[in-house]
Amino acid sequence: MRLAALSLVLTACASAAPATKPAPADAASKRPNILFIFSDDHSTAAISAYGSRINRTPNIDRLAREGMVFDRMLVTNSICAPSRAVILTGKHSAANGVRDNGDLFDGGQENVAKLLQRAGYATAMIGKWHLKTDPTGFDHWEVLPGQGQYYRPDFVTAEGEHRREGYVTDVTTDLAIEWLDSGRDEDKPFFLMCQHKAPHRSWLPGPDHLNDYDGVTIPEPATLFDDYATRTDAARMQEMEIDRHMWTYYDLQVPPLDPDAKLDGPDQWAAGSLDRMTAEQRAAFDAAFADENAAFREAGLEGRELVSWKYQRYIKNYLRCVAGVDDSVGRLLDYLDANGLAENTIVIYSSDQGFFLGEHGWYDKRWMYEPSLRMPFIVRWLGVTQPGSRSAALAQNVDFAPTFLEAAGAEASPEMQGRSLAPLLRGETPADWRDEAYYEYFEVGIHAVQPHRGVRTDRYKLIHVHPLDQWELYDLETDPDELHNRYDDEELADVQADLKARLERLRAQYGESVEGDR
Numbered sequence: 092m093r094l095a096a097l098s099l100v101l102t103a104c105a106s107a108a109p110a111t112k113p114a115p116a117d118a119a120s121k122r123p124n125i126l127f128i129f130s131d132d133h134s135t136a137a138i139s140a141y142g143s144r145i146n147r148t149p150n151i152d153r154l155a156r157e158g159m160v161f162d163r164m165l166v167t168n169s170i171c172a173p174s175r176a177v178i179l180t181g182k183h184s185a186a187n188g189v190r191d192n193g194d195l196f197d198g199g200q201e202n203v204a205k206l207l208q209r210a211g212y213a214t215a216m217i218g219k220w221h222l223k224t225d226p227t228g229f230d231h232w233e234v235l236p237g238q239g240q241y242y243r244p245d246f247v248t249a250e251g252e253h254r255r256e257g258y259v260t261d262v263t264t265d266l267a268i269e270w271l272d273s274g275r276d277e278d279k280p281f282f283l284m285c286q287h288k289a290p291h292r293s294w295l296p297g298p299d300h301l302n303d304y305d306g307v308t309i310p311e312p313a314t315l316f317d318d319y320a321t322r323t324d325a326a327r328m329q330e331m332e333i334d335r336h337m338w339t340y341y342d343l344q345v346p347p348l349d350p351d352a353k354l355d356g357p358d359q360w361a362a363g364s365l366d367r368m369t370a371e372q373r374a375a376f377d378a379a380f381a382d383e384n385a386a387f388r389e390a391g392l393e394g395r396e397l398v399s400w401k402y403q404r405y406i407k408n409y410l411r412c413v414a415g416v417d418d419s420v421g422r423l424l425d426y427l428d429a430n431g432l433a434e435n436t437i438v439i440y441s442s443d444q445g446f447f448l449g450e451h452g453w454y455d456k457r458w459m460y461e462p463s464l465r466m467p468f469i470v471r472w473l474g475v476t477q478p479g480s481r482s483a484a485l486a487q488n489v490d491f492a493p494t495f496l497e498a499a500g501a502e503a504s505p506e507m508q509g510r511s512l513a514p515l516l517r518g519e520t521p522a523d524w525r526d527e528a529y530y531e532y533f534e535v536g537i538h539a540v541q542p543h544r545g546v547r548t549d550r551y552k553l554i555h556v557h558p559l560d561q562w563e564l565y566d567l568e569t570d571p572d573e574l575h576n577r578y579d580d581e582e583l584a585d586v587q588a589d590l591k592a593r594l595e596r597l598r599a600q601y602g603e604s605v606e607g608d609r
């Protein structure tokens with residue numbers, strides 16, 4: 092009853108703030124705080140609230156139980172810096188200028204933090220930023236340079252660079268709590284972006300989780316040995332296979348026996364990250380892998396057995412990194428509880444894109460296929476969002492900024508291309524909600540994924556690998572793993588024509604112009 096009444100109030104007046112507890116006296120008129128907890132490369136397949144077969148995430152699950160899980164939150168461009176630029180600006184990549192990880196973010200353009208700051212919010216950005224130029228719109232920022240380091244990470248502020256002791260996920264959480272506790276102007280509502288490096292490659296678990304999953308065999312995905320039989324040539328041109336493109340030292344933590352051995356490729360970078368550890372950290376880290384590494388060297392595995400071994404080592408270290416992120420969510424929720432902030436703080440958990448956890452034989456992201464297209468997005472907004480609810484609406488990261496602004500009672504910028512998710516959070520799906528999502532990937536370089544663009548509807552997905560002028564079409568209802576390309580299948584001729592028309596229209600609206608094509 093109370094929820095229905097509140098949602099009516101909110102519908103009538105977007106600036107009204109929700110409050111489930113009347114005390115303190117002015118709580119009902121208070122605008123909500125926004126805590127955005129964000130990680131890097133966290134697949135929904137590694138979150139139990141999304142039905143993970145491979146791990147449990149009790150703290151993220153708590154958010155899901157108390158809030159809403161979005162089952163179709165789709166990234167517009169599945170790679171780190173571009174996704175972050177989309178989230179800040181509410182604009183697709185072609186409009187915000189960050190098409191790939193090489194582009195510099197233009198901090199002069201409008202962004203959600205600037206708008207919230209102007210609306211009277213205290214704003215802070217802590218952790219992984221990855222946009223090359225300094226953050227704009229934040230009262231306070233302390234960010235990792237570039238990709239950052241897992242152990243004893245350096246951080247950058249407006250004053251310069253300094254090193255922090257400890258493990259990056261814990262340090263980022265400490266700094267976020269420190270700002271909440273003593274750094275912010277408590278007369279203002281806050282907008283805090285707490286952004287983790289984990290679980291980004293190369294996967295170095297923290298001291299608390301080094302031995303998680305020891306002696307356990309993690310289930311393999313059904314498509315680990317995909318042969319790409321019906322796909323475009325792009326699937327065979329990629330360089331992101333667990334089989335052929337994982338580095339023994341850098342990715343898998345199996346160091347060379349000869350410490351003076353000449354190393355190739357990313358293996359050359361492995362020692363740089365490990366050498367940052369204290370002697371104690373290093374001893375614990377090495378001890379965690381020593382016995383398994385010895386057995387691996389002894390076994391001389393080949394073929395599928397070797398791929399399965401690499402998968403186990405990869406996925407366990409990935410999940411150990413995820414466990415640290417889940418701890419962080421728990422610590423932040425506990426802080427809100429202990430300080431009377433839970434009721435009036437919207438808490439969001441998300442990650443910059445999905446990730447391949449062995450699906451199609453891959454790691455990394457980039458593709459428009461579901462494992463890298465789907466982002467986690469869980470929102471707890473007490474008094475507004477029905478606890479334990481789910482949304483199947485097609486939503487995208489371009490919608491985050493308008494959502495936060497509506498929640499704060501502030502206006503979105505007219506150049507923003509996303510749409511506020513606030514009605515969905517109130518349990519209402521507008522009749523004219525989008526029935527198609529646009530995707531465009533631009534990067535040419537590492538992992539050799541061809542640029543491509545596409546459209547996804549509730550049921551179908553069309554992908555155009557335009558440098559090759561080759562197409563894929565999937566019926567996600569009958570083929571959720573996207574193994575059977577139906578492009579030019581007579582049975583789907585009408586669907587194909589419809590999707591092509593949609594793609595052309597969406598590209599004109601949000602995509603790169605023909606002249607700017609690359």
Ligand code: CA
Pocket residue numbers: 131132170171443444
């Ligand atoms: Ca990422």
